[in-house]
Each structure stands twice: as C-alpha cells, then as structure tokens.
Amino acid sequence: xxxxxxxxxxxxxxxxxxxxxxxxxxxxxxxxxxxxxxxxxxxxxxxxxxxxxxxxxxxxxxxxxxxxxxxxxxxxxxxxxxxxxxxxxxxxxxxxxxxxxxxxxxxxxxxxxxxxxxxxxxxxxxxxxxxxxxxxxxxxxxxxxxxxxxxxxxxx
Numbered sequence: 248x249x250x251x252x253x254x255x256x257x258x259x260x261x262x263x264x265x266x267x268x269x270x271x272x273x274x275x276x277x278x279x280x281x282x283x284x285x286x287x288x289x290x291x292x293x294x295x296x297x298x299x300x301x302x303x304x305x306x307x308x309x310x311x312x313x314x315x316x317x318x319x320x321x322x323x324x325x326x327x328x329x330x331x332x333x334x335x336x337x338x339x340x341x342x343x344x345x346x347x348x349x350x351x352x353x354x355x356x357x358x359x360x361x362x363x364x365x366x367x368x369x370x371x372x373x374x375x376x377x378x379x380x381x382x383x384x385x386x387x388x389x390x391x392x393x394x395x396x397x398x399x400x401x402x403x
Contacts, residue, residue: 261284267307267313310351311388320346
C-alpha cells in the first residue's frame with residue numbers, strides 16, 4: 248500500500264467491446280464486455296489488438312445499438328477455393344454464405360462509488376482502489392430529441 252501512496256499512478260483506460268454477428272462463438276455472440284486496457288494503451292491501440300484477434304470482423308463506428316441485420320448477419324460472397332472462410336460458413340459451388348462478425352469498441356469511464364472502507368485510507372490509495380475495482384461504467388453518445396431538429400446533444 249505504501250507503493251501505491253508514494254508512486255505516480257496512471258489511470259487505465261476502460262473499453263466496451265460488443266461482439267455482433269453469427270460469426271462469433273456463442274459465448275461472445277451479441278454480448279458486450281468491459282476490458283481494462285494495458286498501461287498507457289489508448290483506443291486506437293486497443294482496437295488494433297482486438298482486430299488482430301478477430302481479423303475477419305468489421306468495425307462499427309457508431310455507439311448506437313445495431314439492428315437485427317447486424318446481429319443476425321449473413322453475406323453471400325463468390326466462392327474462392329483458396330480462401331478459408333469461418334467455420335460456420337456453408338458452401339455451394341458458386342457462392343458461400345458467411346456468418347459475419349462486427350466489433351463495436353469505444354472507451355468508457357469508471358463510475359466512482361462511495362465505499363465507507365476507503366475513507367480511512369490515504370486519498371491516492373482510495374482513488375487507485377476505486378478505479379481498479381470499478382463495477383459501473385458510463386459513456387457518451389450523441390442523440391437528438393426529434394428527427395426534425397438536427398441539433399446534436401450528448402447523453403451519458
């Protein structure tokens with residue numbers, strides 16, 4: 248605890264990752280997870296790391312929940328024998344139905360919850376433990392009250 252109180256600590260970034268599409272295994276498909284980034288890892292680096300794990304996945308740019316067309320997506324593409332498709336693909340002689348993968352990745356902020364046990368600790372230690380033990384997260388996304396008004400507002 249002395250080390251936490253005396254050394255400079257950088258707050259880690261947290262990322263929300265949602266896995267959409269039938270191309271993901273059932274334990275990931277249409278679910279979302281919060282990941283704590285590596286030390287000094289920013290969004291761009293984290294996205295590259297996730298895309299290296301799922302090279303066939305398309306990246307969704309919006310923070311809006313996708314529709315069923317994305318969640319249950321399939322695509323018919325010309326069959327090329329030298330290209331390996333996902334395990335879940337079904338083949339015909341001319342076309343292949345591929346189950347698509349979509350990743351939705353953006354940063355989230357940890358919500359600091361009051362914990363009476365942390366009051367007795369030094370401020371730096373309490374802050375470190377709050378960030379490391381975060382259970383709730385928020386993010387911002389644009390919205391407008393009506394479709395007629397194009398003015399963008401922000402929601403948490």
